[in-house]
Every structure is written in structure tokens, then in C-alpha cells.
Amino acid sequence: MTSQEPNFAFFDIRTNDGVAVLTIDRPPVNALSRELYESLDKVIDHIEATPDIRVVVFACKPDARAWIGGGDLKEFLTLTSETRRSRHEYVEAITDRFYRLSCPTIAAVTKPAPGGGMVFASFCDLIVAADTAFFSMPEVDRSLTGGAGAYFSRLNMPVSFIREMILTGRRLSAAELKEVGFINYVLPEAEVMGKAMELAELIASKSSAAVRAIKRGANKIDEIGWNEGRAYAHEISASELVDGPDYKESITAFLERRKPQFNR
The missing domain is CATH 3.90.226.10 (2-enoyl-CoA Hydratase; Chain A, domain 1)
Known part of the structure; x- marks a missing residue:
């Protein structure tokens, strides 16, 4: 729309x-x-x-x-x-x-x-x-x-x-x-x-939460380098994504061989 x-x-x-x-x-x-x-x-x-x-x-x-x-x-x-x-x-x-x-x-x-x-x-x-x-x-x-x-x-x-x-x-x-x-x-x-x-x-079409987290992590790697940057990105996954609805939905959808329905 x-x-x-x-x-x-x-x-x-x-x-x-x-x-x-x-x-x-x-x-x-x-x-x-x-x-x-x-x-x-x-x-x-x-x-x-x-x-x-x-x-x-x-x-x-x-x-x-x-x-x-x-x-x-x-x-x-x-x-x-x-x-x-x-x-x-x-x-x-x-x-x-x-x-x-x-x-x-x-x-x-x-x-x-x-x-x-x-x-x-x-x-x-x-x-x-x-x-x-x-x-x-x-x-x-x-x-x-x-x-x-x-x-x-x-x-x-x-x-x-x-x-x-x-x-x-x-x-x-x-x-x-x-x-x-x-x-x-x-x-x-x-x-x-x-x-x-x-x-x-x-x-x-992807999880908006995941896409935004990935971009934030990638930008951080630009600033501080890959080693510290990857730790920053993994922390975003643990602290922001794992407890969110898109995490379980994306994995469940993959296992059930269907398209995920993300929380936009």
C-alpha cells in the first residue's frame, strides 16, 4: 500500500x-x-x-x-x-x-x-x-x-x-x-x-528488527573494527532479538517450510 x-x-x-x-x-x-x-x-x-x-x-x-x-x-x-x-x-x-x-x-x-x-x-x-x-x-x-x-x-x-x-x-x-x-x-x-x-x-520482506540490528552492527564494525564489532553485533542478537517475536517465528517458519509472518 x-x-x-x-x-x-x-x-x-x-x-x-x-x-x-x-x-x-x-x-x-x-x-x-x-x-x-x-x-x-x-x-x-x-x-x-x-x-x-x-x-x-x-x-x-x-x-x-x-x-x-x-x-x-x-x-x-x-x-x-x-x-x-x-x-x-x-x-x-x-x-x-x-x-x-x-x-x-x-x-x-x-x-x-x-x-x-x-x-x-x-x-x-x-x-x-x-x-x-x-x-x-x-x-x-x-x-x-x-x-x-x-x-x-x-x-x-x-x-x-x-x-x-x-x-x-x-x-x-x-x-x-x-x-x-x-x-x-x-x-x-x-x-x-x-x-x-x-x-x-x-x-x-525480512524481519525489520533483524535488518536494523544487522545494519547497526555493520556500521559499528566500520568504526571499531571486525573483532570488537562482531562482539557488539552478537550482543545485539542476545539482548534485543532473541526475546523478540521475529526470532522464534523465523526459525519455526523455516522448520515448517513456510514463509515467516514477521511483526512489522
């Missing part, structure tokens, strides 16, 4: 059977302005306050020139050292909230994703990209560090590849990034949303 969603500046969100399609809409290239970040903050509030949203597919409009075109360079021209620092702190707070969304996120990248677009894709749990899309970290050409590759180190991408990417700022094809594990699927543009929705619907 499709639910009625509130209106947000620069974003459209539509939810059906647990899957929310979040479409960014700031023509022509979906540049990341301060106002857009403020709106995204409200979108995140809405997603977290809506348990029926179990997966988010992040997309752009078909006529967009970029999936996300990076930071708004016109705003950049007005920045001083102090206002740049303030902007960075604000932006990082919002992007961290996006990364830590309790439900999984899937990037449906049908258009180019330079700079901030590539960073946002990296914060999604899965990436489905068009074979015509390109990615880049062009901050070296804007006299900025762009985080010096930190966003990609957590993904265990090869250090030499990250260094080349951030020092040259060159365009990277979706196929090239799939080879280093950044992208899950590379498809013709017309097939990207279909695949993203297929994955989203599969995840949405």
Missing part, C-alpha cells in the same frame, strides 16, 4: 510496502546547497519516525544532469576560513545522520555522481549504477581536500586506488568501481531502478 508522505523542499518521498523511494530534485545537477542539507535533515527525521519505512532507495529524476552533483560551488565562492569550517561541521552532521539511518539505503545511480555525489553513494548500503554513470572526487581541482579519501578507506578499497582517485580527480566508470568493490551492480540506465527496487523489496 502506498502511503501519503509530507512535502519536502528538493526531495520527493513515496513509500509502498515498506520501500521508500527518495528522489532528489534540485535542477539542473542536484547540487548540495545549505538549504538542501536542511531539508535532508527533515527527511531523515521523517524516515526515522516512520517504522513502515524499512528500506530507502535514493534516486534522481530521469531528466537530471547528475545523480548528485556535489557541493554548490556558488556557495563555496562566498566562504571564508571560518564559514567554511562551520559549513563543514554542519554538513558532516547531516551526512553522518544519513549514514546512520536505522534502515538500509540503496543508491540507484542513473547519472553522474561527482564529489559529494560519490560520498553519498558510499554512505548507502548498496549501490546499483548505470553503465553510463561516472564517479569522481574532483576536489583537488577546487583546491580542497574532499576528506582526503577517508570516506572510502572504511570500504577497504585499495589504498593505491584511493590515492589515484583523490590526487588526479579523474572520472571513474561504474565498471571500474565495481572491480574494486565500490558498486554492487552495473546495468543499463533503464534497468537500474528495477534492480534497486528488487533488492529493496527483498530486504523489506
Whole structure:
């Protein structure tokens, strides 16, 4: 069932059977302005306050020139050292909230994703990209560090590849990034949303409690490493999942060879 969603500046969100399609809409290239970040903050509030949203597919409009075109360079021209620092702190707070969304996120990248677009894709749990899309970290050409590759180190991408990417700022094809594990699927543009929705619907069919616990555990592993992270994830299982209704239902359903009926 499709639910009625509130209106947000620069974003459209539509939810059906647990899957929310979040479409960014700031023509022509979906540049990341301060106002857009403020709106995204409200979108995140809405997603977290809506348990029926179990997966988010992040997309752009078909006529967009970029999936996300990076930071708004016109705003950049007005920045001083102090206002740049303030902007960075604000932006990082919002992007961290996006990364830590309790439900999984899937990037449906049908258009180019330079700079901030590539960073946002990296914060999604899965990436489905068009074979015509390109990615880049062009901050070296804007006299900025762009985080010096930190966003990609957590993904265990090869250090030499990250260094080349951030020092040259060159365009990277979706196929090239799939080879280093950044992208899950590379498809013709017309097939990207279909695949993203297929994955989203599969995840949405699982126990929401388990999916959210797994994402929280996986994010924690990003922060503290696999050894301590696995202990954290196992503790979530013991303290939150085992006594919940989905635990016994999922095992019973498997033994009885039927589909589980989860407590959404």
C-alpha cells in the first residue's frame, strides 16, 4: 500500500510496502546547497519516525544532469576560513545522520555522481549504477581536500586506488568501481531502478528488527573494527532479538517450510 508522505523542499518521498523511494530534485545537477542539507535533515527525521519505512532507495529524476552533483560551488565562492569550517561541521552532521539511518539505503545511480555525489553513494548500503554513470572526487581541482579519501578507506578499497582517485580527480566508470568493490551492480540506465527496487523489496520482506540490528552492527564494525564489532553485533542478537517475536517465528517458519509472518 502506498502511503501519503509530507512535502519536502528538493526531495520527493513515496513509500509502498515498506520501500521508500527518495528522489532528489534540485535542477539542473542536484547540487548540495545549505538549504538542501536542511531539508535532508527533515527527511531523515521523517524516515526515522516512520517504522513502515524499512528500506530507502535514493534516486534522481530521469531528466537530471547528475545523480548528485556535489557541493554548490556558488556557495563555496562566498566562504571564508571560518564559514567554511562551520559549513563543514554542519554538513558532516547531516551526512553522518544519513549514514546512520536505522534502515538500509540503496543508491540507484542513473547519472553522474561527482564529489559529494560519490560520498553519498558510499554512505548507502548498496549501490546499483548505470553503465553510463561516472564517479569522481574532483576536489583537488577546487583546491580542497574532499576528506582526503577517508570516506572510502572504511570500504577497504585499495589504498593505491584511493590515492589515484583523490590526487588526479579523474572520472571513474561504474565498471571500474565495481572491480574494486565500490558498486554492487552495473546495468543499463533503464534497468537500474528495477534492480534497486528488487533488492529493496527483498530486504523489506525480512524481519525489520533483524535488518536494523544487522545494519547497526555493520556500521559499528566500520568504526571499531571486525573483532570488537562482531562482539557488539552478537550482543545485539542476545539482548534485543532473541526475546523478540521475529526470532522464534523465523526459525519455526523455516522448520515448517513456510514463509515467516514477521511483526512489522
